[in-house]
Amino acid sequence: MFPAAFDYIRAHSAEEALAALAQHGAEARILAGGQSLIPAMRLRLARPAVLVDLGGVKDLGYLHEEGGELRVGAMTRDVTLERDANVRARYSLLTDTGAVVADPVVRCLGTVVGSLCHSDPSGDWGAAALAARAVMVARSASGERLIPIDEFLVDSFQTSLEEGELAVEVRFPTPDGRTHGSYQKIERKVGDYATAAAAVQITLGEDGRVTHAGVALTAAGPRPVRVDAAEKLLLGQLLTEDVIRAASEEARAASDPFADTRGSVEYKKDMARVLVARGLRASAARLGTGVTA
Amino acid sequence: MTATETTDTTLRTVTLNVNGQTIRQEVESRTLLAYALRDAGLKGTHVGCDTSSCGCCVVLLDGDTPAKSCTMFAVQAEGHQITTVEGLGSPGDLHPLQQAFWDQHGLQCGYCTPGMLMTAKAMLEHNPDPTDQEVREFLSGNLCRCTGYNNIVKAVQQAARVMRDEAQAQALAGMVPSTAEGGAQ
Ligand SMILES: Cc1cc2nc3c(=O)[nH]c(=O)nc-3n(C[C@H](O)[C@H](O)[C@H](O)COP(=O)(O)OP(=O)(O)OC[C@H]3O[C@@H](n4cnc5c(N)ncnc54)[C@H](O)[C@@H]3O)c2cc1C
Ligand code: FES
Ligand code: FES
Secondary structure: OOOOOOEEEEOOOHHHHHHHHHHHHHHEEEEOOOOOHHHHHHOOOOOOOEEEEOOOOHHHOOEEEEOOEEEEEOOOEHHHHHHOHHHHHHOHHHHHHHOOOOOHHHHHHOEHHHHHHHOOOOOHHHHHHHHHOOEEEEEEOOEEEEEEHHHHEEEOOEEOOOOOOEEEEEEEEOOOOOEEEEEEEEOOOOOOOOOEEEEEEEEEOOOOEEEEEEEEEEOOOOOOEEOHHHHHHHOOOEOOHHHHHHHHHHHHHHOOOOOEOOEOHHHHHHHHHHHHHHHHHHHHHHOOOOOOO | OOHHHHOOOOOEEEEEEEOOEEEEEEEOOOOEHHHHHHHOOOOOOOOOOOOOOOOOOEEEEOOOEEEEHHHOEHHHHOOOEEEOHHHOOEOOEOOHHHHHHHHOOOOOOOOOHHHHHHHHHHHHHHOOOOOHHHHHHHHHHOOOOOOOOHHHHHHHHHHHHHHHHHHHHHHHOOOOOOOOOOOOO
């Protein structure tokens, strides 16, 4: 089906995009890769009156490390992360996640920032960003503000971006040598949204004990679910099988999915448990603790 | 009908660069690229699912980026070089991928074939020597109702070999610089 009619504005800079947002207010929507927005418009689930296309804003398509963070511009495609050698070598959680978002053709146009702005509780980047403690950078006429991802993802398809604000970047803290992660997903077929999925990121101290833990779930509630109880439980511990089992039980408890064609509530909750355990083992293996994934 | 329904029913002219030719067309902002291409007579771009899932409508942007043209507005495509299956080869001069799909019986009804060809072309631009698994993964957003995929994978591997050989022959002939990457073995 064709989308409802709209006015199209192509921005050539972030400033032009902001000016268009300011002029058209709530009527306007940003168009990034279009891989969620256009399908939604075709189904008439979304009918913005004005689309502000970032496709021509070349200087928002960047990926570099700065100030201890990986900075990913608003027009950086999933495929750019997937092919980047530094990301592959050091950002294991992001690499795992990027490999299972939609299918490769969709990833050639879809952006990480666009996915986070879409705020679909079944979107894979949300949980990964929570576990990695990402920060969003929002720009408006009055300047920039940093929004921790926990505050950015408010509810299903709802972020804390205000009217007239543009997300220009997402920042992922650069893992030091003792940090690794993993994204584990169960899907019915390649390119499908998760039946259940879990993002894990772990930092170990010199003594092999956990100094930082990020654990989050996809498709387990109205927004990506951060499993605080598991994170707290892991802190200061060695990644033994007992600790992994206890932490993954917390994921089961925190998961609050709904039943659909992908599975029952009980099944999805149990898969949250299984996937967190797998993610912790995979992270431990990547950290060279001797645990096998 | 709401206010949003009535805005921009006027047509606008887009200038599209398709297969090296300039096409000027009257479209609405909401006209999807797949339909604009078909309206321009380029019927090789197929619409299968219209839900961004099947990949029958894949075209290339700027030579190496595959895009589902049912999930892109024609107005977005302005300024990009678009390649459709018509730009890949011609009946008298098939592209190695087209020849390989022929040789390996990589199609049955052929409905998915244009998208398969374009997606495979994009993959080989970045990965000239893929494993079977890599071919399967990269083509996983392209659905085929008929073939069972095995012959498609065989065809892509045949084309990859032919294209590597061609690149090497060209490098030896000094037609392109013979760098480590450029002259894939
Ligand atoms: C076949 C298919 C399968 C898919 N499977 C998956 C999957 O398995 N997992 C998954 O996570 N996703 C999946 N998706 C969704 C899609 O991959 C992502 O949601 C997509 O990459 C979003 O990025 P985009 O750049 O295309 O955003 P767009 O579609 O352009 O925008 C999405 C939303 O974010 C807003 N927005 C975008 N950028 C900004 C910005 N800079 N500032 C403010 N607002 C902004 C838009 O206004 C819109 O509301 C699938 C999509 C398709 C078509
Ligand atoms: S018609 Fe475009 S993906 Fe199916
Ligand atoms: S050959 Fe018929 S759909 Fe693929």
